[in-house]
Amino acid sequence: RMAAAPPSYCFVAFPPCSKDGLVVFGKNSARPRDEVQEVVYFAAADHDPGSKVECTYIEIEQVPKTHAVVLSRPSWLWGAEMGANEHGVCVANEAVVTREPASESEALLGMDLVRLGLERGATAKEALDVIVALLEEHGQGGNYYEDGSSCHTFQSAFLIVDRNEAWILETSGKYWAAEKITEGVKCICNQLSLTTKIDAEHPELRNYVRSQGWWNGDSDFNFSEVFSLADEHLACSSGRESLEKQGGDVSAQAMIDVLRDKDSGVCVDSESFLTTASIVSVLPQDPSFPCVHYFTGTPDPSRSIFKPFIFVDDVKLVPKVQSPSFGNDDPAKKIPRFQEKPDRRHELYKAHEWARSLLEHDQDKGQKLMRIMLDLEKQGLEAMEDILTRTEILDPAEVVDLFYDCVDTELKFFK
Secondary structure (H helix, E strand, O other): OOOOOOOEEEEEEEOOOOOOOEEEEEEOOOEEEEOEEEEEOOOOOOOOOOOOEEEEOOOOOOOOOOOEEEEEEEEEOOOOOEEEEEOOOOEEEEEOOOOOOOOOOOOOOOOHHHHHHHHHHHOHHHHHHHHHHHHHHHHHHHOOOOOOOOOOOEEEEEEEEEOOOOOEEEEEEEEEEEEEEEEOOOOOOOOOOOOOOOOOOOOOHHHHHHHOOOOOOOOOOOOOHHHHOOOOOOOOHHHHHHHOOOOOOOOOHHHHHHHOOOOOOOOOOOOOOEEEEEOOOOOEEOOOOOOOOOOOOOOOHHHOOOOOEEOOOOOOOOHHHOOOOOHHHOOOOOOOOOOOOOOOOOOOHHHHHHHHHHHOOOOOHHHHHHHHHHHHHHHHHHHHHOOOHHOOOOOOOHHHHHHHHHHHHHHHHHO
């Protein structure tokens, strides 16, 4: 039996299930418990013809122009678990297990494809096209974890969202299928979910599965049934149910509440896995309003706070949520890889560890601290709601150090 994929959850809600003409996106990233995630911003950039980009394991051709992106990523790798770009595109990935063993040979990781889709796609569909073209050209493979003792490989699924639509993209090797969504609530987790509603697919997909004897060509083509291991294709219903309970009122706050829910299993805290970071994005369907992206930058959303980020020129960088860089000396870059594990904790992560131990050892002080933190989060949510409901255009100067200030304030409270 292959190792279970980490049980991350991704969500999207469209009007009328969400409030005020907003598309709401969210993800809990479940990863090995001790892994650190950082939040990083990369400005839009122009690149010389013929230049290359060094992904986690392989180098590929760079494109002439990359969009500005903000990413939440395991700090040892190049790609990202989830993130957004300046055009209001959000992408999150899921590790999935299919009947086809994932490749151990180093290629693109699902996480690399998240970042590449965001850097190169100005709409959800463009990001999807980028990801499947790169899959075709380079394939996916390599170790998903920073682990020198064993290679953990998975196939990938993605939730790709913009202000107008979302795509669920599921892959096995270079083969893929995708479903377009423009209404309702959708949840994807660490299992295949596409069935017979397929809006785009690899041109050779059906021929391939027939040649493998997985489909006879007569029955309805059901992607999950064809590609899942016998017992696997169950929808991750707990997640969707907790969102649907919100009725037509999915807001940033409602999405945050769902991501914090341990009873439903959406907020993972198990022996092997922890929700190491979370994101919630609010994408107004009216393009004259800015998108708002909330990141925790710390593990366990039930003990973390969501801090807002808005794309503007010259946005202030936040070194306190960035892990130390080890350059070419990084054990993740040397072959054989991962022979040692450096300390990748950033300043906010360390402060948060202290706060967590306080919560565990001194209930009263811990609860008091948590109340102050949640109050801080609420102020941020209310300020963003104000920006999304006012009539005048946002002055970029007002939000250029928004995320910086929120992280700074959080650190001050911990101290």
